[in-house]
Amino acid sequence: MKLAIGSDHHGFVLKEDIKAYIKQMGHEAIDYGCYSCDETDYPDVAFDVSQDIIREKVVRGVLICGTGIGVAIAAGKVPGIRAALCHDTYSAERAQLSNNAQILTMGSKVIGVELAKQVVYTYLNNEFKGGDSARKIKKIMDKENEFLQKI
Template sequence: MKLGLGADHNAFEMKESIKQYVQELGHEVVDYGCYACEEVDYPGVAFEVGNAVIEKKIDRGILVCGTGIGVAIAAGKVPGIRAALCHDTYSAERAQKSNNAQILTMGAKVIGIETAKQVVEAYLRSEFTGGNSGRKIQQIMDKEQEFLKGVKA
């Protein structure tokens, strides 16, 4: 799987650890930054990863910031993206199986790296199952398109 990773300065070290871990699992990684501990605003990174998913440059994304909340909100602003904030393996699995979330987000100040690795692994080994969930996701996507049509440039 080709994964896009991104973080702000609060989560740079976690992103680097996750990058190494997913490469060890055999996945290809595209690093969207940040590239050091200097202050970086997370919205730009989240938008880049979200756009890369929509443009099919990557299969899924993993974003981390201090809490995981900001990157989830920012990535979710990219039309068509479903970003899920997960700090446990069950939520990570359900994010994919039930919600077809293309982006996993986590908080580096909320969970430790070993837990983050477990969450990432649960997310990556899960696949969207469709069924009743497919109908619900379609409703979300339809409403998103309805909202977008009402937006004036």
Template sequence: MKIGIGSDHNGFEFKEEIKKVVEEQGHEVVDFGCHSCDAVDYPDVAFEVAEAISNEKIERGILICGTGIGVAIAACKYPGIRAALTHDTYSAERAQLSNNAQIITMGAQIIGVEVGKKVVEAYLNSQWASGSERKVNKIIEKEKEFINKIND
């Protein structure tokens, strides 16, 4: 799989370690930045990863900021994107199995790198089972409803 990964400056070092895990699992990494500890606004990176998924340039994404909350909120603003905040392996598995989340987010200041590696492994080793398809479709339909209201 082609996996997009991005972070703000708070998650830079964490991201660099997570990239290694993704590659070790045999996936291709597309790094959307940031590329140093210099200050970067997390919405910019989150929007780039979300857009790449929407345009099918990558299959899944991993976003990291201080808490994981900001990048999750930002990515979910992009139409069609389901980003899930994950800080343990169970939530990472469920993000994919139950919600078909294209992106997981993590907080570098909340969990350690070793836990983050296990979270990523759990997410990448899980496949959408469509068992909750009815629920996910409700989310998709509500989003379409709001987009149609805006376009009217």
């Protein structure tokens, strides 16, 4: 699977660990930055990852900042994106099975590296299957489109 991964400076160290883990699992990890612990604005990275998911350059993404909240909010501003903040494996599973989330977000100041790996593993090893959840996601996406048309 071709994946995007990105972070701000707070998430840089965890991003590097998760990027290596993704590659170890046999996936391709495209790094969208940041590339050091130098201050980086997370919205820039989140927008780039989100846009490339919409453009189908990558299949899914992982975004990391201090809490995971900022990158989730920024990513969700790109029409068509569903970003899920997950710090446990159950939420990561449901991000896919119930929400078909294209982006997993995490907070480096909230989660340790080993649990983060488990969360990523769970997220990547679950696939959306539709069912009742498809109807709910369609409602969300239809409402998003309705709002966009009113702007």
